[in-house]
Amino acid sequence: MSYPGYPPYGQAPPPQQGGYYQQPPPPQHGQYSYQQPPPPGQYPPPQQGGYGAPSPQPGYGAPPPGQYPPPQQGGYGAPPPGQYPPPQHGGYGAPPPPPQPYGQQPYGAPQQGYGQPPPQHGYGQQPPPQHYAPSYPPTPPSLGYGPPQIIAYNGDSDAHGLRQAMKGFGTDERALIRILANKDPLQINTIRDAYTRVHKRDLIKDVKSEVSGWFETGLVAIIRGPLLHDVHLLYDAMSGPGTKEKVLNDVLLGRSNADINAIKNEYSRVFRRRLEDDVRGDLSMKTERHFMIVLGATRAEDSVPVVKTEIDRDVNDLYNATEAKLGTDEMKVCSILSTRNDNQIRAIAYEYQQKYARSLEDVIRKEFSGHMEDALLFQLRNGLDKYMHHASLLEAAMAGAGTKDHLLVNRIVRYHWDRNHMANVRGAYEKRYRTNLASRIKGETSGDYERLLVACIGEVI
Template structure:
């Protein structure tokens, strides 16, 4: 199922919905926020999202934030009106919408911090963001077209993407168990699943190193020799760890005739600058040439330019604030590059969505729907096509609701005629590395599809392959 086949908000069966939000009464004028004490009107949004008590800041997870500070936009703008996730009904333009995330059981946000001279709540912990320490941030400003330098404190690399580390954990017992499971006649698949599916990224690297030191053998080669098919692919992905697996996926996606564009989107889009730099460095180490040169050889024209922007790793850091005047400028520029002219300035739109962080993209999407009465996604679908359209939609959806987007990606791998097993394995394993997120995207899938993700996976897999995928999502 392609992205375009997902029904828009409000068209999913009610029982599979994402929460119903009847339009609030007493709309404020277009572009204005409700005055203090009237946000939102009591009882308008149902029992699932009760309004906070007066003066409570920040509200408990799942409740609405307090009125906007005048000096700046929130770092957590809501879903843009008409966003593609089914079952969600957005209030008409001019009404302040529900919060950007339905919660999915995330812990309550941490206390607000000072940023850019005004106070705003940090992103929820479940988003995977690294919380910046309190600091004064200048506006990120207007970067030069098709480039520019990000501002804000650098986002640390994801676990497994940073410099080599020695962890306080003994990998020898797991290395011994894996060797015993593959030594002699037959293979103990249960042990392979049990050991590899419970490792975090740093432990996976430690086990691989310990296996080589203890047994003078290559763990990945042994797994390939003892297992087969998609069960083998899943075990190898876990043994590689997230960074090595990413570069392996990129190499395979661009090897031979054609390019697996979905893999390029999965691995490269929505990543921090630190992660992109780590991926480029590891790719060169493993394959002996730059990732940029490979992308130039496989992509073409403006899609090539888009991904070279991504690989330049000049994205605004997560700590860079969403400054109102800069957001307004970006919204206007996107409009002028798309609906506001004959033809489309594709590279300007790619530049904006590639060089802004997730909080800024969420704000741009919301402000665009308010200012022009059209969703940013609908504009992308109308003005773009092919791989560039899918890539831009990926960047928007990742920023607007990470967990629902993950749920959609998993469904995309299982829908239609036949299972896209290479995408199912890579996406399950990738999401598995951040264990704190697993309950979030499982709950998002349950809300969207009305049934557990585990049941869906069981219907598309079997045997040891099924057991491994379920173990990766803690089932």
């Protein structure tokens, strides 16, 4: 779904030769890095060419040093740089040409004179080739969101260890943490299936009967795996009075089309309900329409390049929808930020700042309020710097009076599924807040709950 009359990417004039916008932005040289906690008062030095280090001279439209961070390499769900083949014409993912009856021209094509014979092709000659908009490889689903896979891992031993930790009098909570906190989504699925097959018992039910509180919440989130836990979070966020808008933002915004489609399918399978219908019933007015765009899964794939003419068009449309008029065209802004990939959002924000001397974030803060403001800022910040954005979400769950445990535990479990991503989030957190993330968590939590979260971010317990 896109804003009416707003052409999708790939249908604008071809990009000019040369320049930054001709192809996907160059890979960033280094990312946030995290090593073992340094001595007090010291911070790990960045890797050679790491975050904040001078990068090669950028092409047209690239932010100057000190401005928006350069495009991130290998972000959440993004394939490694250099893996995309050049755009294919009519390749995988390209829409097939509309079927036409033999000898009939498509609607709107030049018509031949009455009674005039159709054009003939000489013997052995091929009709002129048709031209289609270029297609780009789809962003692959995140680990745990794709089809089932068979992996070279046997979960029987870990399933036995989990049963032993809960069998008899008392529970070995540390054993539960050691076994579960360092597994990837595919390994967790294997362990859960092995537990059922070997012990004829349900692992989630056994864990719930042995532990409680936020420690239970964290363990159950891990055992379910990322996809199943996402759909349970969405269902719980929309059940009962009120809506947990921050949970909807965490689960749905900034996701790839593949992940969104997987979430919708799993939600329907588990609850026998359409996710779109439940979201419509819980949200209202333009915020509802905003999330319908998101659930439409029409976001530009990560392989779609940044094209200067399209960025300029988006910048002008954002200005005309906000600062240039009395009132705000909310759906225009929602459509742009919901259907552009991270590289495009980064370029849009930079060009907006250059052209109008105001940050796009300030414009959103001024023109919007409530849940829509929060959702748009989430999408913008996620596009600008995913790692720093996730670091700030962790701090937001711990800042102020009291810890927002439901946000903290679910965010840490979500980020921990990708170890490289979690390491970058830790590095971003320490760069911004000048403190060790593990120490910050320990100051807000305690007991087995604390040990579980610290193990999920990569610490040895």
